[in-house]
Amino acid sequence: MRLKPIFLFIAISTLPISLFSQERNILINTDWGHIRHSWNASWITHPTTSVFDYGVFYFRNTFETEDVKSTAIIYVSADNRYRLFVNGTEVSNGPARGTLNRWRYETVNISSYLKKGKNTIAAEVINFGEFRPVAQLSYKTAFILQAKGELENKLNTGTANWKVIADSAYSAIEITREMVEDFYVAGPCDRIDGTKKVWNWEKENFDDSKWATPKIITLVAGYGYMHGTPWKLVKRTIPPMEHKIERLHKIVRSNKITCDTDFLAGKKGLTIPANSKVSLLLDQTYLTIGYPEIIVSKGKYSKIKVTYAEALIAKDGSKGNRNITEGKKIRGYYDLFIPDGGDKRKFRPLWLRTYRFIQLDIETQNEPLILEDYYGIFTAYPFKENAFFKCDNLSVSKIWDVGWRTARLCAEETYMDCPYWEQLQYVGDTRLQSLISLYVTGDDRLMRNALQLIDNSRIPEGLTMGRAPTSEPQITPPFSLYWVDMVHDFFMLRDDTAFVKQFLPGVQAVLGWFERRIDKNGMVGPLDWFNFSDWSPGFLVGCPAGVDTSNSALISLNYAYSLDRASELFNFFGKTYEAKHYKEQAKSIKTAVFNNCFDREKQLLKETPFENSYSQHTNIWGVLTDAIPKEKQKEVMQRVLTDKTLIQCTIYFKFYLFQAMQKVGLADQYIEQLAPWRDMIAKGLTTFEEGDYDERSDCHAWGATPNYDLLATVCGIRPASPRFNKIEIKPAFGELSFIKAEMPHPKGSIAVNLTKNSDGTISGIVSIPESTTGIFYWKEKEFQLKGGENSISLPQ
Secondary structure, eight states: OOOOOOOOOOOOOOOOOTSSOOOEEEEOOOOOOOSSSEEEEEEEEEESSSSSSEEEEEEEEEEEEEHHHHHHHHEEEEEEEEEEEEEEEEEEEEEOOBBTTBBEEEEEEEEGGOOOOEEEEEEEEEOOGGOTTTTTTOOSSSSEEEOOOGGHHOOTTTTOOEEEEOOTTEEOOOHHHHHSSSOOOOOOOEEETTTTTTTTTSSSSSOOOOOBBBBBEEEEEEEOSSSSSOOOEEEEEEEEOOHHHHHHHHEEEEEEEOOOOOHHHTTOOOEOOOTTTEEEEEEEEEEEEEEEEEEEEOOOTTTTEEEEEEEEOTTTTOOOOOOOOTTOOOOSSSSEEEOOOOEEEEEOOSEEEEEEEEEEEOOOSSEEEEEEEEEEEEEEOOOOOOEEEEEEEHHHHHHHHHOOOHHHHHBBBBBSEEEEEEEOOOOHHHHHHHHHHHHEEEOOHHHHHHHHHHEEEEEEEOOOBBBBSSSOOOOOOHHHHHHHHHHHHHHHHOOHHHHHHHHHHHHHHHHHHHHBBBBBTSOOOOOOOOOOOOOOOHHHHHHHHTTTOOOHHHHHHHHHHHHHHHHHHHTTTOOOOHHHHHHHHHHHHHHHHHHHHTTTTTEEEETTTTTTOBBBHHHHHHHHOOOOOOOHHHHHHHHHHHOOBBBOOOOTTHHHHHHHHTTTOGGTGGGGHHHHHHHHHHHHHHSSSOOTTTTSSSSGEEEEEGHIIIIISSSSSESSSSGGGGGEOOOOTTOSSSEEEEEEEETTEEEEEEEEESSSSSEEEEEOOOOOEEEEETTTEEEEEEEEEEEEEEEO
């Protein structure tokens, strides 16, 4: 039985759309309900071309309308991705990444693009096939558009006058180790043959009379519909990505061509003579992400190879100082464009490119090639920097700026570990990214999206995937624990108990998996799967000792940490039995770890009960969980900070190091712990790299944690109660003399403007939202904060 669709729509006022503006007519109102029943439209595809292989397809529909209303709502999606145009103007792209069981669709108001009379709506649909990014799930090439109201009979796919063509100009360039020499899973590059390309297909007056009639695949239905469909549709919940023009800044060198910066500025073109080979190496001067676009005229059968790299490579294979280019060459993935000789032809890659350096290698044939313009379209999640941190140490301010750029480049339709290499939403990374987002921007939508995507990735055993979405399963049990911690983070920082409550069954499933693996020693282990903790030398492929053969103190305490947080969650929701159980289980694990692993001579926890190896990590967990008695914790942390024989944390796990320092009263040492970040800046990095253990990724999200810690550890701003209704402020100046900062809060903003005087006293102003309360800590003193502005003047 096929049911008619039930549409629930709440009118939302919209702003005019610009291709390069954040304000787009994609409606994402979170109160708008799922279209759960069968739609009147159908999924469509190309009638003869393989629906599983790589391909680029264009769909068009030309229709008449006599009455243009203020709202003209459509719902649109595709597999893998689409760009939608109305009368030649792009109005939407997507879908936002999800899974087949929760496939996203966009809701778009196209009214401002329609006109009385003839109109054309057109879509580019891409299937990356076997080359698709690991983060991209897919069933097969497909497109769906459902209109609301009067336009339904004219625009619905499967019933209206739709046509389709496959563009044979495109072929995939598979990324090889010769290009990147390391682990890469972010999709292919493009070879675009302009002599075969269907130009101007999205324009109103294009002749599509020879195009094919699309093939209907299946009905369209939302998540929860009674019958099976390949894609279970749910609405998009995140805003459109930011798009803006970004000009390249510098010509590093040129070969057999003279070029000046007027070309990069878009002020004049650059002519490449016929029958010549030239090369241009360009420097953005900072790392960025987006869609580089090159506009060319003439030059039929020329070849334009565009290579993208985070950094240049020296003869010994090292990157060195990123600002030093002499004697270095480019190595990276590349696109290949072949012009057809037409005027003002625009070549643009199908997917995001990450780069600081770009090299154009151009070979012309019998006709000169004119490079009319070349620029990037910066593309990222539209985070706004609503926080700031200022102090009397300029290097710290620089760390803030570089950290924020790092965070921005690692956030698109999901959080990403890195923009160049993987573009995957790993849970361990995502927990840190979410905290940065909430503290610096106040925007929690990408965190909500992440929590749900990770929850939906759960396997029958109870664990989540270590990353989500992913087409290649990777199960990382500690990352499932970090998802539990993320739920607790949201619970502490946001007042949305209904949203949090949906995750309680998933929390139980994760913790149950670990509980079933507690052995006679009272610790967890041995464990299956990839039990990554840190890329530290001393850990085997990132996994601590004992995890797959006996017991790991590190993973056991990682579990106890999450048990304590789960206990708080379940207690809040009145589930006292579960809360008590988790609290008792956490206590039992901590006791077992201490009894089995605490070395009384070294006064440190060892990695397993059966061998004498020691890490910063395990002792950090010992402090954070109180497995190490409180009276010993400060001494242990001082050893952790000074004993270089311990397995050392990399940049990633230093987040937990700093949490432990703050817990035992050593937060004043935080600023001096920023040496690795200062070193990266000194090496010319404009984003923070994956770690100092190799030079693979120049931009890794976990490197941006100073943007959280400068607010949460130096300013000491943390939630003192669930939902952030009560605020704790416990500044740790260290070597600083003043700190001035502001961060968003769901009910307003929190601001501190404090000076540490030479006599050890502190003075200044602290402001918190009117409807909140707080406590200010200084040394052993407490000061009650009221909503609004508070004057602080406390003795040493």
